[in-house]
Amino acid sequence: MPPAMTDDLDLWAAHSQLCGEDLVTVDFLLPTGIYIQMDVPREATIQHIKLLLWKQAQSYPLFPSLGEMEGHMFECVNQAAVHEELEDETRRLCDVRPFCPMLKLVTRNCGRAERLLDSKIGVLIGKGLHELDALQDQEVKDFRSKMFRISEEKMQRVQLMTWSEWLQACFSPQLEPGGGATPVTDGVNDKQAEASLKNTVISHDHRIMVNPLLPPPQVQVRAGLFHGTELLCKPAVSSESSGRSEHVWNLTLEFDITVSDLPRMARLCFAIYAVMDKVKKQKSTKNHYPVAWVNTMVFDYKGQLKTGDIILHSWSSFPDELEEMLNPIGTIQTNPYTENCTALHIHLPDYNPHPILFPPFDKEDPELPPNKCGKKFHIELKEIMERDPLSQLCENEKDLIWTLRYDCMENFPQSLPKLLLSVKWSKHEDMAQLQALLQIWPKLSPRDALELLDFNYPDQYVREYAVGCLRDMSDEELSQYLLQLVQVLRYEPYYDCALTRFLLNRAQCNRNIGHFLFWHLRSEMHMPAVSVQFSLILEAYCRGSIPHIEVLKKQVEALSKLKSVNELIKLGTIKNARSKTKEAMLTKEAMMTCLRQSGYTETLSDLHSPLNPSVLLSGIKCRYMDSKMKPLWIVYNNKLLGGDTLGIIFKNGDDLRQDMLTLQILRLMDLLWKEANLDLRIVPYGCLATGDRSGLIEVVSSADTIANIQLTSSNVAAAAAFNKDALLNWLKEKNSGDALEKAIEEFTLSCAGYCVATYVLGIGDRHSDNIMVRSTGQLFHIDFGHILGNFKSKFGIKRERVPFILTHDFIHVIQQGKTGNTEKFGSFRNYCEQAYLILRRNGNLFITLFALMLTAGLPELTSVKDIQYLKDSLALGKTDDEALKQFRQKFDEALRESWTTKVNWMAHNVVKDNRS
Incomplete structure (x- = not known):
């Protein structure tokens, strides 16, 4: 055998x-x-x-x-x-x-056609539809039924279209611009909401390490009611219970809030933690060690108050910052891996023989108060409203904003997020007035409305209002922010919501948007907290875009083949680790043998690029790169553009999502600069995460790293970093006459753009192998594994001591090789200052976009503290003059300390030379 x-x-x-x-x-x-x-x-x-x-x-x-x-x-x-x-x-x-x-x-x-479609969709999205069929969840069933009906109606309309209408619908031009919380039930208003932990059983997560010679720790449960990140009342805490595997509490946890005051999007958050005594200097204290957390909504998707026995399977990975050890920003989905997780059994009491429903809002226009605020209060209000999104509001300021809410609407409509933070969500009267006010609030620009999709604003009417503002987005603008819009789906507690419907509608009307919506969702299907939600949206998209299925299916199959090739290379590398020459020869032979199989050649040819669906790839050539994960370097022909060659790097084993986010922000910066008539020749190359630690990166043509340019100009690796003529000489080789002058201008503009961008974003680990230059002169950075000021250090000492990279050889190019060319250097400095001030004016947008990514699981973006770096680098809260003074100091520091960069680059070159 x-x-x-x-x-x-x-x-x-x-x-x-x-x-x-x-x-x-x-x-x-x-x-x-x-x-x-x-x-x-x-x-x-x-x-x-x-x-x-x-x-x-x-x-x-x-x-x-x-x-x-x-x-x-x-x-x-x-x-x-x-x-x-x-x-x-x-x-x-x-x-x-x-x-x-x-x-x-x-x-x-029977029903073969339907079963065939189901099978194709299951393979395409990475989750068999029979798995969704097996879920005993009425919300899943209702959502799928509704989406199926909508898809059927859409496909019927498609069949009645003319050819031109069908082409416009499926292949639209790429990136074309384009209730009051009144008392819930009579007789319930005076009752307190209770979460009763009767016969509660907690199965220990076996990851807790306990000394077997010590008695088992005491275990407690803490529970809190939240609206967004706001605690609605004081948390409730159970008594301590001891035992090795199961803990039982026969008690009732009570919250100081009436049922009628519970907001529609209230969530009940639990934390389970061990309590252990710690004796220090004759003082005994208790230390709390988190074990698990889990959340659930108070009302279900139909607006009905939850009652009865519920089993919640919890999560054991805790974020860095927790209030009262509760994690309200975490998912409300229970852990699907039930065998090895802590299980919490709770009982929610019945208050009434009939179900208690949250009443629908009666949309009546509120009466505007006749009185206006005085000049003093207007000035104070203006100062508050102009603060950045990270600024905290004190209680007095919240009261002032709420009191002057109609003045806010009239004079500061973009300040709606601050008004929402001032609402007392534990009072149904305030909720009713806010929801009525939303009906007459002026529509915000899509960029301003993005902030309303943050976790802090969970109210259904607020999010529907925000989505209404997003409908004014052109397809191009929607594509710009699609990454964040997919991530904030995590904040939606129910599958059927305004944001989901909006994204599906726009995706099915524009295949380019549909393409990237598919991949942003598909790439995170392995994450248990979103697997069901994302698979439901993917299924709905596929059913409404049946002609797109085969195109996407071929891309999925091609990526699967590339992953297999990569795994084969890694396997060959391990087997032949002793002999590098033998390893390279045998591994290359195995790779080529694999690629010659007809199944591979057919799958990897004539497919639309996941990086850019308007590119049709054919004629593959492949080699592997000599780094740890053995990424594949693939060269394709673009069949639609006369056979121009395109380079793509396939990575398997690296998380590309942080790179994808950074490049998206660089693309946005480029857009904002161009809107202000400043083109800094940015190169935001394509990058797309396609699965669990895998994805694609676009190869920028006719470009080389600073390290290679320096090393080819010197026989000694240690001296290469200090050759200030190497870069200018390389550009002279690639360009002559007027072309050289244009290349130097390209270098000057792009160097200014990346100096500002890398400073503002706190991009670290900058060495000569992740800064590149095109033969046309454009400088650009690659590899964004460290952002937001997370600079690398060794032995506790920061290796990067400059705010951004600006070396003397860069200045040498900018000054055209003439030491005294102060005019060119002055222009460069002016470009930097202009670029910085433009980004400052859009500081709130950058903060919002990073805040919307907080639950994505990026290694260096886990809490609001990480985003604080942006506030500091953009000097938000200061005047333009003060901010410009700060930037000029950083600019001078980068220039003054550039010798440290050269030393680091020298060390990098020596290590690289020794490896080769």
Whole structure:
């Protein structure tokens, strides 16, 4: 028998080909109870394999009882260890990737077309729709039913379209511009909301380390009611309970708030923690160690107050900052991995024989008060409203804003977020007045409205108002902020919401938006907190965009193939680690053998680039790079543009989401500068996360790193970093005459842009291998693993001592090689100052965009403290003159301390030279 199939059939197939094996031994289970083992071509389609099986089965007993071949299909156990129906029989066996080489033949039910579509969608989104069918969740069922109905209606409208209408709908020009919380139920107003922990059982998370010689720790539960990050009342705490695995409390936790005052989006947050005594200097104190947390909404998706017994499976990863050890910003989804997590059993009491529903808002216009605020209060209000989003409001300021809310609406409509933070969400009268006021509030610009989607503003009417403002976005602007809009879906407690419907509608009207919506969602499907939510949205998109399915499916298959090639290279590298020459030769041979398989050549050719769907890729050439994760360097031809070559790097093992965010912000900076008539020649190359620690990066053509440029100009690596003529000489080689002057101007503008951008964003780990220059003169930075001031250090000493990179060889180029060329240097400095002031004017937007990414799980963006760096670098809260003075000091510091950069670069070059 051939070797057992590995977890990845592609890897196994590649090894088989190297060994001269073209067949795979597969076990087939027939519905008649007959078992057949047979060798089949590893690249055969499922349809062809079924035909081979059918011929073989004719010689076995009970064959006549099978009936027609078309009435059967295969099932397998996939990589996720669940059954998958192989309805799409055009797929190859090596693309199916079963967990083990076994296929089960089953009788096909009716509705084949629907089942085939379901199968394609399941493969495409990375989650079988049978998994969604199996969920015992009425909200999931209702959302899918509604989306199915909407998709059916949309596809019916598509069928009635003319050709030109259909083309416009599916292939629109790329980036075309374009209730009052009244008392809930009579007789309930005076009752307190209670969370009763009756017969509560907590199963310990086994990650807690306890000294077996010590008694087991005491365990407590803390509970809090939140609206956004605002505590609605004092948290409730259980008594301490001891035990090794289970803890039971027969008690009631009470909150000092009436049911009628609970806001619609109130959430109940729990923290479970161990309490251990600590004796120090004859003083005994208690230390609290967090064990787990979990959240749930107080009202369900239908607006009904939750009651009865609920089991909440909790999470054990805690963010850096927690208030009272509660995590209100965390997901309200319970942990799907129930076997190894702490389970909390709670009982929510019934207040009434009938369900208590949150009443719908009666949309009546509020009466405007006749009195206006005086001049003194107007000045004070203006000062408060002009603060940045990170500034805290004291209680007196909140009271003033709420009292003068109509003046805010009339004079400072963009200040709506600060008004919302001033509402007492624990008083239904205030909620009712706010929701009425929203009906007449002036529409905000889409950029200002983005802040309202932050976690701090969970109210349904507020978010619907924000989405209403976003509808004015052109497709180009929506594409600019799509990354954040996908992330804030995490803040939506219910699947059916205004933001979800908005994104689906715009995506189905513009395939370019649909393409990136698909990949932003698909790339995070492995995250348990969003897996169901994102799969529901992906399913809805696919059902409403059926012609797009095959295009996306080929991209998904191509990325799967590239991952297999990368894994094969890593495997070959490990096996031949002792001999570098032998490793390179054998690994390259295995890679080429793998890529020559017909299944690979077909899948990797004639596909639309995930980085840019308007590019059709063909004619692949591939090599691997000599870094830890062995990324693939791929060269394609763009079939739509006369065969121009395009470079793409495929990474497997690196999280590209932080790079993707940084490049998006650089793209926005470029846009803002251009809006102010300042083009700083930024190069925001393409970068797209496509899965768990995998993705694609665009290769910028005709470019080289500063390190390579310096090293080619010197025979000694240690001296290369100090050769100030190397860069200018390289540009002279690439350009002559007027072209050189233009290249130096390009270098000057782009250097100014990146100096300002890297300073404002706090981009660290800047060495000569992640700063590049194009032959046309444009300088640009790559690799953004450290942002927001998280600079690298060694032995506790910061390796980067400059606010941004501005070396003397850069200045040498800017001054055209003339030491006394102060005019050119003055222009460069002026570009930097202009660029900085433009970004300052948009400081609130940058803070908002980073705040909307807080729950994305980026390593260096986990709390509001991280975003504080932006406030400091942009000198928000200061005048332009004060800010400019601060920037000029940083500029002089960068120039004065540039020798430290050269020393770091020298060390980098020496290490690099020793490795090669």
